Amino acid sequence: MTNRAILAEALIAQTPWNGARHAPLAGDASNRRYERLTDPATGRTAVLMDAPPEKGEDVEPFVRVAQYLRSIGLSAPEIYAEDTEYGFLLLEDLGDALFARVLQDDPGLEPTLYEAATDVLVHLHASPTLSLDSYDPSLMTELASLSFTKYAEGILGTHDKDARTRFEQRFADILHRETGGTRVVVQRDYHAENLIWLPEREGIQRVGLLDFQCAMLCHPAYDLVSLLQDVRRSVPVGIEMRMIERYINATGVDGHDFRTAYAVLGVQRNLRILGVFARLATDYGKPHYVDLIPETWAHLMRDLEHPALVAVAGLLRDALPAPNPENLAKLRPQ
16 A cells, blocks of 8 residues: 555544545646545445545645635535545545546536536636636746647647747737736636536536636636637537626626627637647656647637737747647647
């Protein structure tokens, strides 16, 4: 038994899941690991999160945001036990009905699920905010530049530093101009692989929330972009447009300004994802992320058609190599 296994068992021993069966669950792009615990006597289950501090993980943000989300009536997992020093949490098991899996089995549920997920954002953005760091134009621009330093450089072996500098100056100005104003809690990875369908619950509580530990304060359009420009499953444009309209109607925000911010944040998010996926493939040996790059690129190209992005659209199209098969092959570990 490893040291971490011993530490985990010490936490579990203090709970009703002492002696439970362990089974691995699918992880994510981080260093966190997950196991499902099943009590052989009752059949009750829980989820163990193993987030090693020595690998840069910290469970305290998860605990804080989970407690906040639950306090405003949303379905984040209840925390049964925690060891923040060594990086373990024992969590409520929300099940396996990820939106992505449910929709694969029953595509007819698509409007229902996306309406519920949009309504969660309406409720979240109308609730008192949590004190969090701001996802501000400076940080957003820095992360968008990963498309140059990781994606373009991963393919070309270098990147156009002058083009990157011009992009950073222009894009920061666009973000300041188009995404100012109200700041709300954004979960930042709000998409079909992080949302669980809980049809036995009512209203907005039918949407189970996962992977929100990186929450920050940002423009209200950000999580809607995450939901509707999902690189892991193609959301029909009709659903995308209807959910944007649903959000605008429910909140009373200015429709033109919101759609502009949506396109600008779409560019930011998809540029960041290009860089992150390239880095996961080249630096961490995770080639399956390369398969998601063409969908990311398609979202980026569509967002760049918005008039608010004219100052960077041509620059990005010239500086970033298209994800054709030859270029994508250069990102895969040899």
